[in-house]
Amino acid sequence: AQSVSQHNHHVILSEAASLELGCNYSYGGTVNLFWYVQYPGQHLQLLLKYFSGDPLVKGIKGFEAEFIKSKFSFNLRKPSVQWSDTAEYFCAVKVTSGTYKYIFGTGTRLKVLA
Amino acid sequence: ETGVTQTPRHLVMGMTNKKSLKCEQHLGHNAMYWYKQSAKKPLELMFVYNFKEQTENNSVPSRFSPECPNSSHLFLHLHTLQPEDSALYLCASSQVSRGQGSGEQYFGPGTRLTVT
Numbered sequence: 001a002q003s004v005s006q007h008n009h010h011v012i013l014s015e016a017a018s019l020e021l022g023c024n025y026s027y028g029g030t031v032n033l034f035w036y037v038q039y040p041g042q043h044l045q046l047l048l049k050y051f052s053g054d055p056l057v058k059g060i061k062g063f064e065a066e067f068i069k070s071k072f073s074f075n076l077r078k079p080s081v082q083w084s085d086t087a088e089y090f091c092a093v094k095v096t097s098g099t100y101k102y103i104f105g106t107g108t109r110l111k112v113l114a
Numbered sequence: 115e116t117g118v119t120q121t122p123r124h125l126v127m128g129m130t131n132k133k134s135l136k137c138e139q140h141l142g143h144n145a146m147y148w149y150k151q152s153a154k155k156p157l158e159l160m161f162v163y164n165f166k167e168q169t170e171n172n173s174v175p176s177r178f179s180p181e182c183p184n185s186s187h188l189f190l191h192l193h194t195l196q197p198e199d200s201a202l203y204l205c206a207s208s209q210v211s212r213g214q215g216s217g218e219q220y221f222g223p224g225t226r227l228t229v230t
Contacts, residue, residue, distance in 0.1 A: 044204070
């Protein structure tokens with residue numbers, strides 16, 4: 001069955017530390033990939049997306065993600081986190097096989113200490 | 115209003131009640147979705163409507179009944195729910211094009227449902 005795995009459920013970092021959140025998916029066909037963020041008390045917002053082209057995509061607020069097809073991965077990175085990055089991060093994959101379907105990971109809660 | 119709105123934001127209902135959740139998207143999209151978000155679980159897709167037609171129903175119990183009267187509005191009718199149905203219910207929309215499929219989804223703030 002198609003699935004998305006986010007290996008880190010909780011991450012705690014100090015400000016200015018570097019961030020990498022893992023995301024792996026299981027599906028052998030064509031995928032589109034997304035990272036969403038949910039700040040406390042707010043709704044899910046798109047951070048970045050990959051549809052085609054350069055596998056290194058840049059999103060809002062200094063986030064980037066790299067699609068590595070051979071590893072079925074789409075890890076999220078930020079060189080230097082800020083307190084305001086405290087949020088829950090969700091990786092999602094859209095698979096297309098006849099129709100289309102979005103599959104989400106369980107999310108990673110990031111807490112950044114000031 | 116902009117984006118995707120949902121009402122009510124919070125709902126407490128007994129197991130014998132009937133209530134409805136409402137979602138409205140102001141983005142001109144042609145696909146709408148209902149998701150269930152529970153703690154420590156992935157978002158669970160419940161229903162998909164493309165061009166007002168239901169295209170997916172992920173084995174959702176019949177006590178949840180969706181309605182999509184037009185491409186901007188989506189309802190989730192609830193009746194005789196169980197305590198385990200307590201969760202955050204999220205609505206989303208996206209634009210589907212015949213050549214490129216569906217783009218990214220835009221989410222509403224959700225309705226926090228508590229079933230007592």
